[in-house]
Amino acid sequence: MESITRRELLKRTAALAVGSSLLLSRPVTAWAQQKDATSKVVLIRNQKLFANGASPDPEVCAAMLDEAVRTLTGQADAKAAWASIIHPNDIVGIKTNEWNSFPTPPELNALIKARVLATGVGEENVSVDDRGVKTNPVFRRATALINVRPMRTHAWSGVGSLLKNYIMFAEKPSDYHDDSCAPLATLQELPAVKGKTRLHILALLAPQFHHLAANTVTEEFTWKYSGLAVGFDPVAVDSVGLRIIEGKRRDYFGEDRPLNPPAKHIALADTRYHLGTSDPSKIQLVKLGWDESSYV
Amino acid sequence: MRNVYLFFFLLCGSGPLAFIHAQKINLMKYFPEQYQSYRADQWLDFEGEALYDYINGGAELYLSYGLKGMTGCKYNGDGLPQVTVEIYEMTSSKNAFGVYTQSRDREEYDYGQGSQRYDDFILFWKDRYFVIITAQKATPESRDALLHLAALAEEAIPGEGEIPALVAELPKEGLVPGGYLYFHHYIWLNAYLFIADYNIAGISDQTDALLAKYGEADARCYLLLVQYPNPEEALKAGEEMRKGLAPELSADTASIRLEDGSWFTLGVQGNKLAAIFNGQTREQVENLYQSIYK
Numbered sequence: 001m002e003s004i005t006r007r008e009l010l011k012r013t014a015a016l017a018v019g020s021s022l023l024l025s026r027p028v029t030a031w032a033q034q035k036d037a038t039s040k041v042v043l044i045r046n047q048k049l050f051a052n053g054a055s056p057d058p059e060v061c062a063a064m065l066d067e068a069v070r071t072l073t074g075q076a077d078a079k080a081a082w083a084s085i086i087h088p089n090d091i092v093g094i095k096t097n098e099w100n101s102f103p104t105p106p107e108l109n110a111l112i113k114a115r116v117l118a119t120g121v122g123e124e125n126v127s128v129d130d131r132g133v134k135t136n137p138v139f140r141r142a143t144a145l146i147n148v149r150p151m152r153t154h155a156w157s158g159v160g161s162l163l164k165n166y167i168m169f170a171e172k173p174s175d176y177h178d179d180s181c182a183p184l185a186t187l188q189e190l191p192a193v194k195g196k197t198r199l200h201i202l203a204l205l206a207p208q209f210h211h212l213a214a215n216t217v218t219e220e221f222t223w224k225y226s227g228l229a230v231g232f233d234p235v236a237v238d239s240v241g242l243r244i245i246e247g248k249r250r251d252y253f254g255e256d257r258p259l260n261p262p263a264k265h266i267a268l269a270d271t272r273y274h275l276g277t278s279d280p281s282k283i284q285l286v287k288l289g290w291d292e293s294s295y296v
Numbered sequence: 297m298r299n300v301y302l303f304f305f306l307l308c309g310s311g312p313l314a315f316i317h318a319q320k321i322n323l324m325k326y327f328p329e330q331y332q333s334y335r336a337d338q339w340l341d342f343e344g345e346a347l348y349d350y351i352n353g354g355a356e357l358y359l360s361y362g363l364k365g366m367t368g369c370k371y372n373g374d375g376l377p378q379v380t381v382e383i384y385e386m387t388s389s390k391n392a393f394g395v396y397t398q399s400r401d402r403e404e405y406d407y408g409q410g411s412q413r414y415d416d417f418i419l420f421w422k423d424r425y426f427v428i429i430t431a432q433k434a435t436p437e438s439r440d441a442l443l444h445l446a447a448l449a450e451e452a453i454p455g456e457g458e459i460p461a462l463v464a465e466l467p468k469e470g471l472v473p474g475g476y477l478y479f480h481h482y483i484w485l486n487a488y489l490f491i492a493d494y495n496i497a498g499i500s501d502q503t504d505a506l507l508a509k510y511g512e513a514d515a516r517c518y519l520l521l522v523q524y525p526n527p528e529e530a531l532k533a534g535e536e537m538r539k540g541l542a543p544e545l546s547a548d549t550a551s552i553r554l555e556d557g558s559w560f561t562l563g564v565q566g567n568k569l570a571a572i573f574n575g576q577t578r579e580q581v582e583n584l585y586q587s588i589y590k
Contacts, residue, residue, distance in 0.1 A: 005492040005540040006573070007554065014555040099352070101432075155398075156356040156483075167353070174348055177356050179493075180483045212399040213428045214354035215382075218416050255513035260398070260487040 038284045039236035039277040041229055044068040045290040049205065049226040056205050058107045061228075064289070065111060068230045069199070071286055079118070085198045086144055088120030093139040097149035097165055098130040101217040104149050108203055112146055133168050133192070145193065147234065148201040151241040153221075155214035157181035158263025159242055162200045162234040163275075169193050180261040185235070185269035202229040202241045209248040210257075223248060226290065235269040235276030236283045240296055242266055243280065247295025324367050326452035327381065327445070333373040334441050340368035340382065358426075360481035361394050362387035362501070371441060377433035379441045383449060384426040389457020390504075394478040396421035398487075403474040407450050409457065415439060418446045423455040462504045462523050465568075467587040472516075476508035488518050489573060496540050497522055497569065498533035510584060517558075517580060520571045521588065527567045534564040537571060551581050561585050 044064045049056050066078035075081040086092060094112050096104040109128045116126050127138035134140075149165040157164055157180055166187040167173045176183055187193060204227035208217055225244065231237040242263055249257045270278035277283055285296060329336045340350070343365040347355035350366070358366075368382040386392045396410050399419055404411050408422030415434035420427050427449045431438035460478055477487050480503050482495035488507055491497075497520065499505050505522045524530040538545050542560055544552050551561035551572075559575035561582060570588050575581030 003492065003494045003540075005496060006490055007541045009490065010555040101430075154353065156353045164353070173352065174345065177353055180356075181353060212401065212412055212417075213395075213419050213426075214357040214399075215351040216417050216419070216428060216430050218414050218430075219434065220414055220416075255516070258486070258489060261483050262486050262490060264493060 038282050039231060039233035040072060040284045040286065041231040041233070041236050041240050042068045042072045042286045042288065043204075043227060043229045043240060043294070043296065044071075044288040045204075045225065045227040045294065047226060047290045047292075050224050056105055056107055056226075058111065061105075061107055061205075062111050064228050065108075065115070065201070065230075067288060068228055069115075071288060072230050072232070082115050082119050086116050086119045086121060086146075090119075090121055090144040091125040091138060091141045092116050092121055092127075092144045092146065093133065093136070093142040094126065094128040094146045094148065095133060095139075095165060095168075096128050096130050097160070099160075101215065102150055102152050102160075102208060104203055105205060108148060108201075108205070112148060112201070116146070131168055134171075139192065142192075142196060144198045145196045146199045146201065147197055148203060150203040150205065150207060151238075151245060152208035152217070153211050153245065153259060154263075155211065156261070157184065157265055158259040158261055159238075159245060159266075161238040161241065161263065161266060162202055163187070163238055163265055163269055166190070166193055179264075181265045182268050183273075184265040185273035185275040188234075188275055197234070198232075200231055200234045200237050202237050204229055204241060204244060207241075207245060207248075209245050209252065227294075233276035235266060235278050238263075238266045238269075239278040239280065239283060240285060244295045247293075251293070251295075324369060324383075326448055327369055328448075331371065331441055331444060333376060333437065334371040334379060335373065336369050337372045338370040340366065340370070342366045357398065358384055358386070358395060360479070360483065361391040371445075373437070377431050377435055377438045379429065379431045379438055379445065381445050381449065382428045382430075384428075386424050386426060389424045390460040390478065392421045392424045392426045392457060393459055394480075395426045397477045398479075398484070399426075400474050407446050408453070409459075416442075418442050420446070420450070421457075422450060422453045423457040425453050427453075460504055460506075462506055462521065465521065465588060466506060466508050466519070467510075467584060467590075469587065470510040470584070472509040472511075475510075476506055479505050479507070485520070491520070491573070492540060496533075496537055497571075498524070498529060498536060503529075511576075511580075515576045517575045517584065518573045519584060519588075520569075520573070522569045524567045524569070527564075530564045530567045530569050534562065534569050537562055537569070541571070551575070551578055551585075553578070565589060 046060050046064050049060045070078050070081040073081040073084045096109050129136045147162050152160045154160045163184045169190050169192045204225045206222050206224050208222045210221040229237050229240050267278050269275045342350050364385045366384045371379040400412050406413055408420035411420035417430040429442050429445050480501050482499040485491050502525050503522055508519045510517050542552050551559050554560055559578050559581045562571040572581040572584055
């Protein structure tokens, strides 16, 4: 595997004639390989999502998700869009994230499950789970997976990402921690996962852009971004989410404050493991709704 | 301007993380079963890698600093946000200090030997312990509990720990308050800026390393200062860094200007390596370098 130093990035950046200081704190772009293929990511935001208080408004959230999935699939309406992703005979595992301090909002889990059921999937053939996925009977029989989690900073992987969310499928999750979780993309090769994911949903409702101790979440370091990012390429969706987190950090700190450690697993999912696209210039980003301080 | 500009051709690599099997600690005897409307509902006790069960990958931060174990307690009350006490016992006070340097945004000393206080959490280090007290939500009741439990935790740890001696060698002028990390795992090399995606500096549990910020945000440079067990290892790491970051450097070239216009310097003296990144001028990096050894 190729190793990269700051100097190598500087040289590449100079060759590309792109603003170097930004790239060096966020090496995703400079690491990314040049590809012809693009990955589509739909980012939708709604300023009214938290109009009623601390919890997201389920109706607003539902409208956002439906419109994002409709746009992603290019279907005429939301029903057709979901039907193009999930089929009535599918067995569907919705891989959520239940970490106590910063879980996938339960409203979002419930909404996704409702949309899956609406496609005709039987109640007995859909399940929402996180830490129990290896033993959950639905997940063990699953023909389709939907990957959903909130984005947050992480003390070892840089960010908690869609790529990281599948670590609970691993026999021993810590096997994927080496080099600040560099090999997370290889989780997609696990038999329980490979080829099954129909949709990736990154919850950017109220992301965490900074932390102090490893496992703390404080309101000070979260903000109501009121967004969802969806796509078929987890690397592309994570790459968009990462740029948003980095943008907020620049805004909050008034300087470029790199994630510690860098979220290298997203770039490496592209350049080393060829799972998807991390290069922003190769991502077809469709932005819908509220655009103020979107950071992308 | 310097004694040596290194350059041996030896390979280097990172050693395994230091890990000493946990010994039981009993700090929790100092914590009450009941405080105001809060009751102690769940006592926590994790050793080493079992911490994965509690905080997943976040445990790696503590393991990279030689975690021995964690004890703690979750406090609940009807209609009250949960308050959690976590006391991490590290293998040494310098490791507890290291975890703290990863966890601070500013200089603050309300608790222990350095602390950070927000409405919904307090953290501090003292002796070989790193303490975190969090509330699920900031309310008058949870804030009161946070303050009370933090005071109890501080009282429960009688001793004080030493700060790594290398810290005293950081030049004071221009150092951003609270703006340095102490570590001995290579992952943290990239904490402030991207240096390399591998262990280019030969960081291991046998080295002490500091990464420090100097200057204002719009003209910031970064000092990496590493102390190795012996001069040979310092030279080996220096050569690895020279090859990867600035092969033009030689005994006659104290610093170089890089493709982004910034200045860089690197040198080894005795068992210490210093590298300065992102200098705005040649004088800035060379003066900072020289001030390390004054």
